[in-house]
Amino acid sequence: MIRFDSGNLLLPPALLNRYRRQAAAAVESFREKSENGLHGFPHLPFQDQAIAEVRRYAASCKGRFDAICLIGIGGSALGAWTLDCALRRPGQPRLVILDNVDPALIGSALDSMNPRRTLVLVTTKSGSTAETIATYMVVRRWLGQNLARQVVAITDPEKGDLLEIARREGCPVFHVPPNVGGRFSILSPVGLLPGALIGVDVRKLCAGARDMTRLCWNTAPGENPALEAALAHYLMLDKKGKTIQVVFSYSSLLWGLAFWFRQLWAESLGKEGRGQTPIAALGVTDQHSQVQLYLEGPNDKVFTLWAVGGHRSLKIPKAFPDLDSCGYLAGQSLGRLFDAEREATTEALTRYRRPNCTVTLPRVNAYYLGAFLQLLEFQTAFMGELMRINAFDQPGVELGKRITYAKMGRKGY
Amino acid sequence: MIRFDSGNLLLPPALLNRYRRQAAAAVESFREKSENGLHGFPHLPFQDQAIAEVRRYAASCKGRFDAICLIGIGGSALGAWTLDCALRRPGQPRLVILDNVDPALIGSALDSMNPRRTLVLVTTKSGSTAETIATYMVVRRWLGQNLARQVVAITDPEKGDLLEIARREGCPVFHVPPNVGGRFSILSPVGLLPGALIGVDVRKLCAGARDMTRLCWNTAPGENPALEAALAHYLMLDKKGKTIQVVFSYSSLLWGLAFWFRQLWAESLGKEGRGQTPIAALGVTDQHSQVQLYLEGPNDKVFTLWAVGGHRSLKIPKAFPDLDSCGYLAGQSLGRLFDAEREATTEALTRYRRPNCTVTLPRVNAYYLGAFLQLLEFQTAFMGELMRINAFDQPGVELGKRITYAKMGRKGY
Numbered sequence: 001m002i003r004f005d006s007g008n009l010l011l012p013p014a015l016l017n018r019y020r021r022q023a024a025a026a027v028e029s030f031r032e033k034s035e036n037g038l039h040g041f042p043h044l045p046f047q048d049q050a051i052a053e054v055r056r057y058a059a060s061c062k063g064r065f066d067a068i069c070l071i072g073i074g075g076s077a078l079g080a081w082t083l084d085c086a087l088r089r090p091g092q093p094r095l096v097i098l099d100n101v102d103p104a105l106i107g108s109a110l111d112s113m114n115p116r117r118t119l120v121l122v123t124t125k126s127g128s129t130a131e132t133i134a135t136y137m138v139v140r141r142w143l144g145q146n147l148a149r150q151v152v153a154i155t156d157p158e159k160g161d162l163l164e165i166a167r168r169e170g171c172p173v174f175h176v177p178p179n180v181g182g183r184f185s186i187l188s189p190v191g192l193l194p195g196a197l198i199g200v201d202v203r204k205l206c207a208g209a210r211d212m213t214r215l216c217w218n219t220a221p222g223e224n225p226a227l228e229a230a231l232a233h234y235l236m237l238d239k240k241g242k243t244i245q246v247v248f249s250y251s252s253l254l255w256g257l258a259f260w261f262r263q264l265w266a267e268s269l270g271k272e273g274r275g276q277t278p279i280a281a282l283g284v285t286d287q288h289s290q291v292q293l294y295l296e297g298p299n300d301k302v303f304t305l306w307a308v309g310g311h312r313s314l315k316i317p318k319a320f321p322d323l324d325s326c327g328y329l330a331g332q333s334l335g336r337l338f339d340a341e342r343e344a345t346t347e348a349l350t351r352y353r354r355p356n357c358t359v360t361l362p363r364v365n366a367y368y369l370g371a372f373l374q375l376l377e378f379q380t381a382f383m384g385e386l387m388r389i390n391a392f393d394q395p396g397v398e399l400g401k402r403i404t405y406a407k408m409g410r411k412g413y
Numbered sequence: 414m415i416r417f418d419s420g421n422l423l424l425p426p427a428l429l430n431r432y433r434r435q436a437a438a439a440v441e442s443f444r445e446k447s448e449n450g451l452h453g454f455p456h457l458p459f460q461d462q463a464i465a466e467v468r469r470y471a472a473s474c475k476g477r478f479d480a481i482c483l484i485g486i487g488g489s490a491l492g493a494w495t496l497d498c499a500l501r502r503p504g505q506p507r508l509v510i511l512d513n514v515d516p517a518l519i520g521s522a523l524d525s526m527n528p529r530r531t532l533v534l535v536t537t538k539s540g541s542t543a544e545t546i547a548t549y550m551v552v553r554r555w556l557g558q559n560l561a562r563q564v565v566a567i568t569d570p571e572k573g574d575l576l577e578i579a580r581r582e583g584c585p586v587f588h589v590p591p592n593v594g595g596r597f598s599i600l601s602p603v604g605l606l607p608g609a610l611i612g613v614d615v616r617k618l619c620a621g622a623r624d625m626t627r628l629c630w631n632t633a634p635g636e637n638p639a640l641e642a643a644l645a646h647y648l649m650l651d652k653k654g655k656t657i658q659v660v661f662s663y664s665s666l667l668w669g670l671a672f673w674f675r676q677l678w679a680e681s682l683g684k685e686g687r688g689q690t691p692i693a694a695l696g697v698t699d700q701h702s703q704v705q706l707y708l709e710g711p712n713d714k715v716f717t718l719w720a721v722g723g724h725r726s727l728k729i730p731k732a733f734p735d736l737d738s739c740g741y742l743a744g745q746s747l748g749r750l751f752d753a754e755r756e757a758t759t760e761a762l763t764r765y766r767r768p769n770c771t772v773t774l775p776r777v778n779a780y781y782l783g784a785f786l787q788l789l790e791f792q793t794a795f796m797g798e799l800m801r802i803n804a805f806d807q808p809g810v811e812l813g814k815r816i817t818y819a820k821m822g823r824k825g826y
Contacts, residue, residue, distance in 0.1 A: 074702050100695070100751075101750050101751045101754070102663075102664060104665055104777075107727055127738070130738070130750065130754075133742065134729050134742050135747075140730070165736070252513055252518045262703070263703070267703075269710075270706025270710030270711075271710065275709075275710035284515075289676035290675070292807045292808075293809075297679070297682075311517070314520055314551060316551060320581070324541065325543070325546050326574065328823040329546065330550070337821060338514045338516065344814075352812075364517075395705075396708040397700065400700060403760050404750075407757060408741055408750060
């Protein structure tokens with residue numbers, strides 16, 4: 001299964017032990033809220049009927065589309081991008097995500113697709129997100145006709161303007177459970193439907209998430225990776241002043257996941273003047289961009305390295321054996337170099353006394369990705385419990401929305 | 414020209430005035446080093462011969478290649494990506510950047526290109542960067558033959574293994590001036606050559622950079638945007654404790670630039686336990702991901718919004734006028750919504766007393782991008798002077814390199 005190694009955080013065992021009871025209480029408290037129906041994400045991978053509906057619909061689309069165009073923003077887009085980055089396979093429709101109203105993005109994206117061969121997914125839980133509605137109005141005109149066969153809505157099952165729009169267009173609707181917020185919705189149709197449409201095995205994704213969910217209800221020390229990670233980060237933030245968490249993904253396949261996690265961690269925990277600022281970094285690339293700052297800049301960061309196994313086999317051929325910078329590489333695998341650089345970064349961080357931990361996925365596939373998604377969601381929920389903060393709202397984004405409405409002349413603002 | 418508006422930083426004029434003499438001294442001190450040949454970036458856009466050689470070579474490649482494959486990492490890659498993001502035009506060869514040794518990236522990139530129709534650029538200033546050399550050895554085998562006609566080296570004019578490799582392959586070499594470091598090299602062949610090969614007007618790019626360079630030697634208050642920005646950020650870091658700078662790009666065309674700047678700022682200033690951690694954010698997308706944290710999380714950030722004019726014209730068509738979330742949008746332009754959201758974010762940040770400033774580009778084209786690149790490089794150099802830090806080295810990255818060499822069995826490590 002996925003491994004969490006916190007040895008290089010240099011947390012004294014006595015400190016960890018002092019918080020064991022609080023950590024167990026965090027699990028119990030969150031479990032109660034979840035069982036009472038307040039928070040739905042732990043249940044998503046067990047919803048066989050929703051998963052089957054997604055698979056049925058995706059199967060009915062097979063061969064009909066060259067592009068899946070997803071209109072959504074924030075939690076409505078990042079889950080699909082995560083799956084596309086990690087699990088994309090050749091020969092499947094291309095995923096085009098319209099998660100911005102920048103005319104440069106929308107214009108060039110529309111130029112790149114064929115309106116007769118594009119399926120449009122419109123995702124907004126509230127049904128009224130300004131960016132999503134505006135983009136849909138533009139895309140709708142671009143599609144021209146066949147809206148009932150080329151548009152799918154993903155929204156609340158009972159209310160909101162998108163539900164009404166879907167009714168008028170006559171297009172299918174998939175539901176976001178009301179007790180699941182956008183950033184926790186990847187295993188609902190919000191992520192599963194675009195995933196299935198680009199060929200992701202959503203059954204395996206949910207199987208991994210189910211197995212992880214069972215681990216995440218455990219309160220025994222060392223048995224629950226989400227709890228271990230939450231406790232470690234709570235102590236790094238609260239006791240060690242590490243106000244920044246760098247997620248250092250040593251897998252380009254998990255680059256989308258790093259941005260998905262960045263929303264999860266920032267929006268869930270950044271409130272009441274508290275929170276930990278997440279940063280996405282990519283190994284080995286950012287060794288040549290950010291590591292100078294990480295090692296010799298302010299010691300205000302905790303590092304979470306993501307390591308993966310199962311590299312594609314690629315050997316470095318022999319060439320120029322007499323040159324110093326070539327000879328030692330010849331005949332070794334590229335994956336070995338990649339791993340050695342991650343290990344070297346870990347050692348360098350540790351020698352500079354920069355606390356770091358490593359999460360290891362045996363390989364990047366649907367099963368382990370599903371498990372990792374669920375681990376990160378539980379970790380965030382537990383962190384909220386430990387911080388005594390509501391990890392499931394986002395009151396700060398309302399002001400900007402209201403000012404935008406006023407500027408655009410929406411009635412009542 | 415480009416405008417820098419620092420009104421919302423809420424810096425008392427008395428404080429700014431107290432540092433005016435120090436700011437002018439920073440310009441003089443850096444100017445002296447630059448004129449003595451210690452730092453070359455201010456001179457790059459004036460090097461007509463180098464620019465002409467790049468253009469000649471690019472013209473000779475016209476129509477021969479479907480893909481330009483750039484092998485390089487850090488400053489050898491981010492400049493090209495910046496130009497590709499901002500100025501990419503349809504009908505030009507695709508730019509494929511191999512800036513990682515992740516086998517997943519290299520494998521799928523090679524699968525996606527035709528070796529007979531690909532021009533390979535290999536960029537490393539030292540000539541021995543492990544990632545670049547290893548990747549070249551893999552790509553060289555994939556190319557098969559015609560190395561002299563399909564490989565170009567970009568490296569130091571006098572030394573290093575890549576220079577020797579180029580000699581043996583019989584392929585052309587372009588030079589990185591010895592007094593220009595990787596992260597300051599975008600206006601040398603490191604950035605100009607890939608730019609020209611994908612159709613960027615490098616003459617206009619350099620014209621913008623030249624005009625900005627002239628402004629950047631000015632010491633009169635308010636006349637030098639790079640100095641104003643450096644002074645403002647110096648005070649935000651040193652006097653106001655803003656240890657994080659969020660670059661909030663309200664242009665998806667400038668997303669590559671945000672990552673280029675992230676290296677420039679982090680690697681130049683993150684040393685001796687000091688520095689300011691840069692974060693790249695994208696408007697409006699990250700309003701639905703990071704703004705909750707920005708407004709209600711710790712007040713440890715200064716925000717730099719990048720605004721652009723000249724939006725592509727895209728109107729929001731009329732649809733569902735009776736629905737609350739549609740009616741007010743109908744008939745307005747998408748660009749207006751995009752701008753209104755940026756203005757709303759600025760207002761929300763200011764109301765929450767989060768210091769923010771805005772840089773405005775009249776439009777995203779080669780001229781203004783060139784000017785902006787040079788502005789940001791001067792700003793970084795001046796910030797180094799104000800901090801009394803050497804902005805042009807990166808001593809912290811050596812340890813990780815040495816550990817990697819040892820793990821890979823390189824002789825002498």
